[in-house]
Amino acid sequence: MRTIFLLLCILSVTVISQAQSKRFDKFVPGSFVDTTNKIYKGYVSWTIADQNLFGKGKGGCISYKESKDGDFVYVSTNFMKSFTMEADTFAVIKNKDFKLNPIIKIVLNNNSSKLYSYLPYTQGSGGGSFSVGMNRMPGYSSPGGIDLNYSVFYAGPDAEHLTRITKDNFTELLSNIMGDKPEALARINDKTFDHKHIADLVKYYKTGELPKNAK
Secondary structure (H helix, E strand, O other): OHHHHHHHHHHHHHHHHHOOOEEOOOOEEEEEEEOOOOEEEEEEEEEEOOOEOOOOOOOOEEEEEOOOOOOOEEEEHHHEEEEEEOOEEEEEOOOHHHOOOOEEEEEEOOOOOEEEEEOOEEEOOOOOEEEEOOOOOOOOOOOOOOOHHHOEEEEEEEOOEEEEOOOOOHHHHHHHHOOOOHHHHHHHHOOOOOOOOHHHHHHHHHHOOOOOOOO
16 A cells, blocks of 8 residues: 555656646645545645646645655645645545646535635736736645635535635525524624625634624
8 A cells, every 4th residue: 555655646746747836835744635545644735736828737736744854745636535734624626627726625614514715726917827816826824724815715515516605695605604603693694794704704703703894
């Protein structure tokens, strides 16, 4: 099994080098689950592959090493189902609509309907490459975290059945996701938060603290 894993890693290095990938994060404690459901624990760094103008770039990968001072290998999204970085969990989307960047973060996982944040690829201002989010690289709210302010949010039971959250479905979808906290439901229904301020709503759901600019 270990031999097969190493062979897959070697293949993934080739895939990622062809994609001219960039690593945006440092190594933190984490793990990944391969396509056979085997869990590998160690240290993880998330890599997002560059895309060319015609969308022919490869999907992202992670960098993985068994120990803090060990050598790392690239592991392509083709060979894994999910991974963790400290307290954050990410799923690999198999839907071809997300092939340019098949990694999505699970933001809330307390109910049957989950909240996800996704960093979509958009064409860069230079016209010859693709960047992440709103034509800019994302910031990081924690060593393994996504800056939620630059993410697109989705709801669904799993990463293969996603509904993008919009102005029209915000109240319904977020009420299902946050139904276990009446105070969050009240703030959704009284319009304290809307579809443009989901990051603030998530913080309120987790901490009970309203942002300074809230009603």
